[in-house]
Amino acid sequence: MKLWKKILIVFVCLLLLIQIPFIYRRYELGRLSENIKRLNSEKEENPLITGFDEYKGVIHVHTSLGGHSTGSFEELIPASQDLDFVLMTEHTSALFDTSAQTLKGQYGRTLFVNGQEVDTASGDRFLLIPGHSDSFKDAKLQTDAFIEKYKAQERLILVAYPERLKSLQADFDGIEVFSLNTNAKKMNPFTFFFDALWSFRCCDRLLLSKYFMRPDSNLKLADELARKKKLTIFAGTDAHSNIGFHLLGDDAGNKLFYLKFDPYERIFSLMRNHVLIRKGEPLNEQTLLQAVKDGKLYVCVDVWGDPKGFSFTANDEKTMGDEILIGQEPISLKVSSPLEGQIKIFRNGEKIFETFGKYAEFQATERGAYRVEIYLSSLGLTQMPWIISNPIYIR
Numbered sequence: 200m201k202l203w204k205k206i207l208i209v210f211v212c213l214l215l216l217i218q219i220p221f222i223y224r225r226y227e228l229g230r231l232s233e234n235i236k237r238l239n240s241e242k243e244e245n246p247l248i249t250g251f252d253e254y255k256g257v258i259h260v261h262t263s264l265g266g267h268s269t270g271s272f273e274e275l276i277p278a279s280q281d282l283d284f285v286l287m288t289e290h291t292s293a294l295f296d297t298s299a300q301t302l303k304g305q306y307g308r309t310l311f312v313n314g315q316e317v318d319t320a321s322g323d324r325f326l327l328i329p330g331h332s333d334s335f336k337d338a339k340l341q342t343d344a345f346i347e348k349y350k351a352q353e354r355l356i357l358v359a360y361p362e363r364l365k366s367l368q369a370d371f372d373g374i375e376v377f378s379l380n381t382n383a384k385k386m387n388p389f390t391f392f393f394d395a396l397w398s399f400r401c402c403d404r405l406l407l408s409k410y411f412m413r414p415d416s417n418l419k420l421a422d423e424l425a426r427k428k429k430l431t432i433f434a435g436t437d438a439h440s441n442i443g444f445h446l447l448g449d450d451a452g453n454k455l456f457y458l459k460f461d462p463y464e465r466i467f468s469l470m471r472n473h474v475l476i477r478k479g480e481p482l483n484e485q486t487l488l489q490a491v492k493d494g495k496l497y498v499c500v501d502v503w504g505d506p507k508g509f510s511f512t513a514n515d516e517k518t519m520g521d522e523i524l525i526g527q528e529p530i531s532l533k534v535s536s537p538l539e540g541q542i543k544i545f546r547n548g549e550k551i552f553e554t555f556g557k558y559a560e561f562q563a564t565e566r567g568a569y570r571v572e573i574y575l576s577s578l579g580l581t582q583m584p585w586i587i588s589n590p591i592y593i594r
């Protein structure tokens with residue numbers, strides 16, 4: 200046999216050999232999908248009534264208005280119809296006010312709020328919701344001046360990319376502890392290419408979610424800050440609808456063999472923010488932004504299971520974002536989960552209690568910021584919490 204034939208055979212054998220883990224992964228994802236269906240079929244109504252209605256939606260979304268996104272309103276609106284709200288965060292432009300031109304108001308069942316993503320001269324990056332016509336030129340302001348200006352106008356100011364945050368003491372409202380975009384950048388492209396080759400057709404969403412990792416350092420930062428002040432933990436989609444490839448195409452958008460990994464609809468189905476608004480109050484821009492500001496929110500990997508009915512309460516009267524004063528008696532923290540999981544309670548970032556099931560109760564005797572993480576450990580999903588709550592503050 201000629202040498203080149205031998206080399207070719209060895210090469211083909213090697214290529215086949217390295218497929219084995221990815222083929223096994225395809226098998227595992229199929230099993231996981233079945234197990235998720237089974238677990239969700241055992242869902243129970245939540246026994247704890249907290250007096251709130253729950254709304255689900257996404258925060259941190261771009262369209263082509265602000266550059267480096269190919270997303271259009273035509274794609275975005277239909278992709279959002281499973282959501283109650285979308286907080287837009289367009290990049291700013293020197294030429295026009297992107298907040299005035301992006302979506303605002305009700306489109307179908309979904310409420311849009313016209314925010315922007317803004318840099319400051321201090322090197323920090325914020326989501327300003329709603330946005331403002333000054334926001335492009337306000338990139339010259341230092342963070343404190345920026346926050347002072349927009350707090351006076353009662354706009355929501357959330358930290359994006361907390362790993363780059365310099366002004367730790369600034370008076371922002373919340374922190375993006377998990378970013379789908381940041382997580383995607385950490386994915387190994389070689390592994391993902393072969394994973395996608397085998398598993399994307401059957402389980403695209405589940406495959407993407409298997410790459411989620413608990414954002415340890417961002418949670419640590421949020422826990423550290425929550426010791427001193429109230430702030431909201433949330434997840435950002437940072438959706439741009441711009442990751443993909445095509446073989447042939449033209450400027451009119453005609454593309455041959457076009458594969459897009461991050462269309463809005465797919466990205467919006469993976470992880471959402473669930474916001475609590477007091478029963479009887481409508482969902483509108485004002486009530487929504489107030490609830491986010493107040494920390495009446497939890498983050499969930501929705502593709503693993505519908506969390507509706509999750510609750511975290513203190514003495515059956517307070518919930519996430521609330522403060523409660525401690526006296527002689529301990530404070531009873533209760534967690535209820537619609538799906539069975541590993542429930543962990545943290546105080547100031549330190550895990551103080553852990554149990555498996557749908558229900559947990561802990562008697563708190565110390566002051567601190569208490570929050571919850573739930574892991575679907577029976578499905579082997581231990582690298583990333585299914586639910587991350589906002590804190591209850593015991594003072």
Ligand SMILES: [Zn+2]
Nearest residue numbers: 259261316437
């Ligand atoms: Zn962004």
